[in-house]
Amino acid sequence: MLREGYAWNDGKQLLADEPLCLANLSKISFDELQQSDYIEYNTDPYLKGQIEHWYNERFSALPPVRMTASNIDTALAFVSAGLGWAILPKIVLKNFKGYVKPLRWQNGKDFTRSTWLCYYENSLRSPAVASFVSFIKENAVLL
Numbered sequence: 001m002l003r004e005g006y007a008w009n010d011g012k013q014l015l016a017d018e019p020l021c022l023a024n025l026s027k028i029s030f031d032e033l034q035q036s037d038y039i040e041y042n043t044d045p046y047l048k049g050q051i052e053h054w055y056n057e058r059f060s061a062l063p064p065v066r067m068t069a070s071n072i073d074t075a076l077a078f079v080s081a082g083l084g085w086a087i088l089p090k091i092v093l094k095n096f097k098g099y100v101k102p103l104r105w106q107n108g109k110d111f112t113r114s115t116w117l118c119y120y121e122n123s124l125r126s127p128a129v130a131s132f133v134s135f136i137k138e139n140a141v142l143l
Helices: 045-058 072-080 121-125 127-139
Strands: 011-024 038-041 065-069 086-089 099-102 112-119
Touching (some): 011 045, 112 127
Antiparallel strands (some): 011 086
16 A cells, blocks of 8 residues: 555555644634644655645745654644644544644645555456455445
């Protein structure tokens, strides 16, 4: 499986289109983001660039980084403790008790991150691989 942003020139099937959300302990407007502490987390360069692009569509400078978390779970813990705001995948926010706002690009499209099942077309010659890929294609339910 690959996340969005990686080149793949063979067979692939979309598994999930995961919404990205603004998360903060309390309700916050976009206008307040520039004056509020941003919690960044280590992620792949593509997603980091997408988050920066989303922010730069609205503001001329990146937000002040209060801290950099080693992973999404730590960033969520920091947000839950009221240390700042973050842009996080909706799936990690299921039990979060604070403010969550799904994000959109300026053109109105949802800000999402895709996950793909990637495979080599010639690997479908194997009955086991062909059966697995067929099962995924028939039963994949997008998030």
